[in-house]
Amino acid sequence: SQTIHQWPATLVQPVGSPLSLECTVEGTSNPNLYWYRQAAGRGLQLLFYSVGIGQISSEVPQNLSASRPQDRQFILSSKKLLLSDSGFYLCAWRGTYEQYFGPGTRLTVT
């Protein structure tokens, strides 16, 4: 069966520091992968998606970036965090119809 992992689970970072969040998927090959951000417990905003290694589509212009160095690895990065980057970050992979989500990373920028 497929499993999706995210780490770290919780992160507290100062403004201006770099960021790296990692997502890995097991049990499937060449999945479509997605990064979402959820602010204040409300709706999810799609940040990036990837249909294959090295292929990244950005949905929202911002100071974040994403990379897919391996088939089942998806990384969300920033060179300098802003206060507005605080939130809950979810990674997902696409099944036949729906998406399946990881446990998420809670990021607090101080």
Add this chain to the structure above:
Amino acid sequence: AQTVTQSQPEMSVQEAETVTLSCTYDTSESDYYLFWYKQPPSRQMILVIRQEAYKQQNATENRFSVNFQKAAKSFSLKISDSQLGDAAMYFCAYRRVLYNQGGKLIFGQGTELSVKP
């Protein structure tokens, strides 16, 4: 562009009773998928139910069922025999059938459901 609207920020139901959560969406496409996801306090997103737009029959998963009104672009979730474990944020989501946008989901803003014992 497609949009999803959940007009009820909060709902409350008595344990063992039935509650209906509302969702409307806007699209010019005829083929798509609709979903309800549940997000409990752990914040793990859990798929509750899926509806394919080409199917007239409403989807059902145990105590969860939907009322899909394609012409009205309405997709409500009914929870029967509510349980304390149903307390969560519920999100309605839309996805195009075509994959030229990567199969991304468009979410509503969510409805916070509380269950009273």
